[in-house]
Amino acid sequence: MSRKATMGTRAPGGMGGPISSSSSSAIPDIGPEDMCPVCKTMRYLNKEMKFLINPECYHSMCSACVDRIFNAGPNQCPHAGCHKTLRRKGFRAAFFGDLSVEREVDIRRRVAAVFNQQEDDFVDLQAYNDYLQKVEDLTFDLVNGSDAQRSAAEAELQRWEAEHKADIERNRKAGREADEQSRRRRAAEQEAVRQRRLEAAREAQEEKQERARNREAELESLAKGQVPADATQRVQLKRRGQANRAVEAAAAAAIAATSAAGVVSSGDGGRLSIRGLKEKKKAPAPEGPYDPFGGPVFVPTRYKLHPALRHHDSDRYRNDSQHRTGGFSFDDYYARVMFEAFAGLGVFIEDEKEVGIGLSASEVVGMAAGLAAVSSDRMDLD
Amino acid sequence: MATEDARYRETSQYQLWSFSPTQLAAMREKTNTAARARISERLLSYPAPPTAPSSNNVSAPTSNANTPDPDGNGTPRQPTLPDFLTPAEENLIVNFYTSELLRAADVFGFPEHIKSTGAVFFRRFYVTNSIMTYPPQEIMIVALFFGVKAEGGFAQVGDFVKTFNKKSEEEILAGEFLLFQGLRFSLEVKHPFRALRGAVMELSALGDVDARRVEGAERRAREILQFSPLMTDAYFHYTPSQIMMAALSLADRGLAERLMQKTFHFVAPASGADTPMSGGEGKREQAGEDKAAIIGSLIRDKVLGAIEACRDILSKELPERREHWTNKSFIKSQVGPVRKKLNKCRDPERWNLVELQRTRREQASKKNGSDDEDDGADKGKFEDDGAVFGEPLSARDIKRRKVKTEGLQDPFGGAL
Known part of the structure; x- marks a missing residue:
């Protein structure tokens, strides 16, 4: 926890400087964390020994060495072959045991601070994804690339930072505002909870006193030879309910007030911090009943199914109890028979396979003429 | 359009296996040309005599309909190409073997739908495959066997082996997948038999038709349906109900016309009273009925035309022609020469x-x-x-x- 806190409040100057040009392979393997590589002090001798690193070069050394070497001002890194000039201010404890991970996280944080566009800054998802891809490529170059790649990526990063200064600043502000907003909301909630708890405690206290008083009154009345009235109890219950409701109302009001204040304050900043919220989808229109066939109508159009439909062959079986089986219905059979008799009568394969389904143009014309003739007849008759 | 038609259009029979006459002829022509090209290529690349006799020896004794071919062994020696069958000759062979298939099915005593399914399978297979590529006398057996299975019948391969004088079950089973591929993996064949029963039911429900007349017509129509559409291309060109109507019309034209009138609400000027809706209260209903009459009569005419055309096709192969196809002199004069020709030009690689x-x-x-x-x-x-x-x-x-x-x-x- 304390380590995290140090990282969070770290001065921006530490990460603002250029990333060290020493490749990840040059980072020393601190392997056994028991000996300071500079002063060779063993943990055995100093239980409180703490290792610090500087993000300039990620060489670790114990806090005693840091004090000793850098208290007087900037000095060279004491590791052999490392000519970086380090400052006391830049030292901090490593959060990760593996320093290459530590370095990557630092780089990523720095890149993310520069490339801080949101998805709704882009016209579509494709553009946003392209952007993310570009950023990731650049980050990868910075972390794992060769020297040339790293310097190119570094240049690109600085160029972008210079070009999009306003955007970056705006986004950063928006992010801070969002953070602030959520922090305030959380604080308000916590405050409400605390209030409730206090209220409940007070309530309980009061109740206790009340009960004690009631008890005394009861005893007193008993002593006087009177029956204790139910009414007092009822009144008490009622009061308790009221009290609870009052507490809830107060809490709700507190939350509303704080959130309103938050909105207003962010409104003062000229920008609403709730960004990227999509509109809620409307509930789909209620569907009709489930149709297992997905559309087709099975009502016959060319024939009617009626009980007079009989066939002498099937009648023989229909009336024979030995031929009756569960699940078999002669009506179904008749329905199928009738369907097969009339299905496809209007399917003209020769035309349809060569021209397409539907009436030919000449037929349509003929039909229209016929219909017109009929309607004109009607008119004349009328 | 009526929903019945829309539902028929969903079937594989309509979608995969319905063609106009010109399309069908073109497909057969194409199949024939492709087979010619392939077989001539194969014959030229396998000029060595050992392949031909060996394939002869295997296939000749297995086919009961194959006459021994005396000069089959001699021809492949010279690399010259034999005469190939024409599409018409192929069609003759297909028809001949279809009749053989129906005869074989009768020997087994299969019901009509199994018999017809086998025959339709056989005919469908030879639309996209040439007679010269695969041996019809083998495919015929396979088609029948496969038809039984497709229709849910219980057939024993052993029975087939015995009846057709085969050496092993392998000879029948070998062609199954081949046939299935040739059928484009669609097994359902819509037959007109059940439809005929529906038509008869509708006719008897009219109440004013002589029951004996209907019964006689049904018997005759059923007889026609069991032979004529299978021996012709009716299944490719017409829907089952049209085939059924055509057969009914061949059996009793009056009944078929009566049924058509009943179906397509045609309001004849004289007999307007016998349609169910003619009680027209309002003008609008009247007008609607007129409209229905116009559209109905137009479609009715078209359907009648289709049925008439189908009737023409069916009448070429009435059940009386059954004897014609088994006639010894006909086989000798017509089928024999073609089969001899076939023996020379068949595919050396696919025949067995x-x-x-x-x-x-x-x-x-x-x-x-x-x-x-x-x-x-x-x-x-x-x-x-x-x-x-x-x-x-x-x-x-x-x-x-x-x-x-x-x-x-x-x-x-x-x-x-």
Whole structure:
């Protein structure tokens, strides 16, 4: 926890400087964390020994060495072959045991601070994804690339930072505002909870006193030879309910007030911090009943199914109890028979396979003429 | 359009196996040409005599209808190409073997729908495959056997082996998948038999038709349906209900016309009273009925035209012609010469189904066994004419090879 806190409040100057040009392979393997590589002090001798690193070069050394070497001002890194000039201010404890991970996280944080566009800054998802891809490529170059790649990526990063200064600043502000907003909301909630708890405690206290008083009154009345009235109890219950409701109302009001204040304050900043919220989808229109066939109508159009439909062959079986089986219905059979008799009568394969389904143009014309003739007849008759 | 028609259009029979006469003729022509090209290529590439006699020896004794061919052994010696069958001759052979198939089904005593399914399978198979490529006398048996299975009958291969004088079950089973491919994997055949029963039910429900007349017509129509549409191309050109109506019309024209009138609400000027809706209260109803009458009569005329055409086709092969197809002199004068010709021009590689299946299996197992090595070399001669079974096979092969060569190097595919 304390380590995290140090990282969070770290001065921006530490990460603002250029990333060290020493490749990840040059980072020393601190392997056994028991000996300071500079002063060779063993943990055995100093239980409180703490290792610090500087993000300039990620060489670790114990806090005693840091004090000793850098208290007087900037000095060279004491590791052999490392000519970086380090400052006391830049030292901090490593959060990760593996320093290459530590370095990557630092780089990523720095890149993310520069490339801080949101998805709704882009016209579509494709553009946003392209952007993310570009950023990731650049980050990868910075972390794992060769020297040339790293310097190119570094240049690109600085160029972008210079070009999009306003955007970056705006986004950063928006992010801070969002953070602030959520922090305030959380604080308000916590405050409400605390209030409730206090209220409940007070309530309980009061109740206790009340009960004690009631008890005394009861005893007193008993002593006087009177029956204790139910009414007092009822009144008490009622009061308790009221009290609870009052507490809830107060809490709700507190939350509303704080959130309103938050909105207003962010409104003062000229920008609403709730960004990227999509509109809620409307509930789909209620569907009709489930149709297992997905559309087709099975009502016959060319024939009617009626009980007079009989066939002498099937009648023989229909009336024979030995031929009756569960699940078999002669009506179904008749329905199928009738369907097969009339299905496809209007399917003209020769035309349809060569021209397409539907009436030919000449037929349509003929039909229209016929219909017109009929309607004109009607008119004349009328 | 009526929902009944829309539902019929969903069937595989309509979608895959319905053609106009010109389309069908073109397909047969194409099949014939393709077979000619392939077979001549094969005959030229296999001039060695040993292949021909061996295939002869295997297939000749197995076919009961095949007459021994005295000069079959001599011809392949010279590399000259034989005479190929014309589409018309192929059609004759298909018809002849269809009649043989129906005869065989009668020997087994199969019901009408099994019999017809077998016959339709046989005819469908030879639309996209040539008689010269696959032996009809074998495919006929396979089609019958497969038809029984497709219709849910219980057939024993042993019975077939016994009846057709085969040596082993293998000879029948070998062609099954081949046939299935040729049928484009659609097994359902819509028959007009049940439809006929529906028509008869509708007629008897009218109440004013003599029951004996209906019964007689049904018997005759059923007889026609069991032979005529199967011996002709009716199943390709017409829907089952149209075929049924045509058969009914051949049996009793009056009844068929009565039924058509009843179906397509045609309001004849004189007899307007017998339609159910003619009680017209309002003008609008009247007008609607007139409209229905116009549209109904137009469609009715068209349907009648289709039925009439189908009737013409069916009347060429009435059940009385059954004897014609088994007539010895007819076989000798018409079928015999064509069959002799066929013996000379058949496909040396495909003719023996057992052998063909064995080779295919071997190839498949070889391919599976040596999956990781490049199989460009053993893409055999069977592979390159995959066109017989349509394009998808070869296209998939190409894809598979592509995956094999490229896929392993970059498991997530190439650069975007």
